[in-house]
Amino acid sequence: MAASISIELTANKKNKPAADQLGFGKYFTDHMFIMDYSTEEGWHQPRIVPYQPIVLDPAAKVFHYGQTVFEGLKAYKTDDQRILLFRPHRNFQRLNQSNDRLSIPPIDEDLALEALQQLVLTDQDWIPSAEGTSLYVRPFVIATEAALGVTPSQHYQFIIILSPVGSYYKEGIKPVAIHVESEYVRAVAGGVGTAKTAGNYAAGLKAQELASGQGYAQVLWLDGVHHKYIEEVGSMNVFFKIGDTVVTPALNGSFLAGITRESVLQLLHHWNVPVEERQLSIDELVEAHRNGTLKEAFGTGTAAVISPIGELSWQGERLRIGEGQTGELSAKLYETVTGIQKGRLEDPLQWTKDITKVQTGV
Numbered sequence: 001m002a003a004s005i006s007i008e009l010t011a012n013k014k015n016k017p018a019a020d021q022l023g024f025g026k027y028f029t030d031h032m033f034i035m036d037y038s039t040e041e042g043w044h045q046p047r048i049v050p051y052q053p054i055v056l057d058p059a060a061k062v063f064h065y066g067q068t069v070f071e072g073l074k075a076y077k078t079d080d081q082r083i084l085l086f087r088p089h090r091n092f093q094r095l096n097q098s099n100d101r102l103s104i105p106p107i108d109e110d111l112a113l114e115a116l117q118q119l120v121l122t123d124q125d126w127i128p129s130a131e132g133t134s135l136y137v138r139p140f141v142i143a144t145e146a147a148l149g150v151t152p153s154q155h156y157q158f159i160i161i162l163s164p165v166g167s168y169y170k171e172g173i174k175p176v177a178i179h180v181e182s183e184y185v186r187a188v189a190g191g192v193g194t195a196k197t198a199g200n201y202a203a204g205l206k207a208q209e210l211a212s213g214q215g216y217a218q219v220l221w222l223d224g225v226h227h228k229y230i231e232e233v234g235s236m237n238v239f240f241k242i243g244d245t246v247v248t249p250a251l252n253g254s255f256l257a258g259i260t261r262e263s264v265l266q267l268l269h270h271w272n273v274p275v276e277e278r279q280l281s282i283d284e285l286v287e288a289h290r291n292g293t294l295k296e297a298f299g300t301g302t303a304a305v306i307s308p309i310g311e312l313s314w315q316g317e318r319l320r321i322g323e324g325q326t327g328e329l330s331a332k333l334y335e336t337v338t339g340i341q342k343g344r345l346e347d348p349l350q351w352t353k354d355i356t357k358v359q360t361g362v
Ligand SMILES: *Cc1c(COP(=O)(O)O)cnc(C)c1O
Pocket: 072, 196, 232, 233, 234, 235, 236, 237, 256, 257, 258, 259, 260, 261, 300, 301, 302, 303
């Protein structure tokens, strides 16, 4: 193990919000993890400190050139008070893939995982236990060097913050309407679409705002070259059940390789459901809708886990899917993945990491 993590506990614990007030990413816990990088010292001084503002020079490169990456995962409290993380090592592997694409130096994945565990245990009283709630974990890296030259920063900070989040589905899992975007694009192969980096989200806000104004929950992005092939939805990957086969776009270098996507694929293989990862055009989807073979559609991501799609809008046409109801497979996937995450179901693929007994090293 690399340098040990120091812990400075807060003298002022905050009041915790009520479970029905949580929402998403509105409240933050009492502590945060922070570690610095310089070209001379590498990553150093890993520490847990009271949650607090960070002071940055106005010339810090993150503000000017967007050299930053993030991750998102969740910690769950089980019915018998154990604390489970869902596939956390996959998030730190992906963080380093994003780092590599953004010319940010890699982070020791074992150290990051150790930091995450210690931070979650330090603030374990903040993990909500009401149905559908969890503790959202947001690790991120920012370029902090104060210099305006367009070169990779010589200084960074790696920070982890925690936010108790409410149930995504207050009245049970419910299908959403999605706008298929025909004008704006999110990313192209060769760009940064496969990295979880801030610019991708800033680039998507305009289309998202327009779609939201028309009553759509999210946009479905098409590829940036032909405006034809399905990529992903907002911050979710996307799956379609066409006939008896589940189809999802093959990883093509322009959208994010979701960990929920990977988990759903593994489950479908485990259940012997026919799956195809391939190129899928909007025309093929419209045709499948016309001939009645488009049975289900759903998004996958850490926040909602499974988000059934009840309607797609494409060039003024509204395509209702599964009569606007949650499909059988979508429901089964949701129940299975969330059941594993909450420690209520068998975990045949060993996705959860029980951190209940890890010592906090204080
Ligand atoms: C985070 C994210 C996803 C989903 O990834 P998960 O690992 O399943 O949470 C999909 N698309 C984008 C653009 C994302 O940022």
